[in-house]
Amino acid sequence: MRKGFIGPIGDDLPSVIALLLALGMFFTAVIYSFNMYNQKLSDMETLKGSIEIGRVLMDRGYMLDSDIATSPKSKVLITSDYVKNSYGLEYEVFFGKGNKCTEQPSFRFQYLVSVFRDTGPQLDILVLCTWRK
Amino acid sequence: MDALIFMLIASGAGTLLFFVSGLYSTSTNNQIMTIYNYEYAGNALIALHYAKDSNGKWFWNELKNRAIMLDWDAQLNDYFATGGPGEPVWNTLVASSPAPKTSLCFKTTAFGGADEFCKDSSALGCSTVYSSSVKITAYTTVLFKLCY
Secondary structure (H helix, E strand, C coil): CCCCCCCHHHHHHHHHHHHHHHHHHHHHHHHHHHHHHHHHHHHHHHHHHHHHHHHHHCCCCCCCCHHHHCCCCCCHHHHHHHHHHHCCCCEEEEEEECCCCCCCCEEEEEEEEEEEEECCCEEEEEEEEEECC | CHHHHHHHHHHHHHHHHHHHHHHHHHHHHHHHCCCCCCCHHHHHHHHHHEEEHHHHHHHHHHHHHHCCCHHHHHHHHHHHHHCCCCCHHHHHHHHHHHCCCEEEEEEECCCCCCEEEECCCCCCCCCEEEEECCCCCCCCEEEEEECC
């Protein structure tokens, strides 16, 4: 046996460490990119779904206070629920900019809307908060 | 030497992947936000059709009446000024706006040239403008602009 000979791998330990480091870094980057891509795709779907819910809510051009009532659920909200379910979202909708969303929303959109109340039409701000289930 | 070259290539590719995915994840969803901005602007103009000013008069009719006067721009300015009948409508419009600057512009060809009066929410400049328009008289067009 030659003096100092550890074995075919042991003899080339610095190369093995370099190889493992490089492979580790490469695969970490691949996994990271994959996660980032999925996260971005999910964010974009949430955004797209949020805008579609907003479109359903604003479809008639004016609103009534009862349109955002949850019990019994208004026709507008029932239609919005179809969109919400197809995108796997949850949403909350209310009038008035000052109010806060009960959940931490992914997106918060505002719309100017005319609300027909007992006193007549009133300009109000419709706030839509959306988040993923 | 082979291991070193492999390490350089693999770590280089890894770094590139990190960089590209970082860029991708921080990129804005501009195209989808563009849709929202145009939809917001269109909806806002529809909402204004049903709006009433502080005197209980239809906002759109008041604008039409003022837009045909000779001193139309002064009339419109007074209408939206502090304490004016149109101020609450303007304030709600600005409060609901997603943009840092909101403008309601009136273009008229009634008096020869193409004149324009704009009510702006701030003096900021615009790099991107999303607008929606509606014709309120034969000569007057209202442009609602969102400036970013």
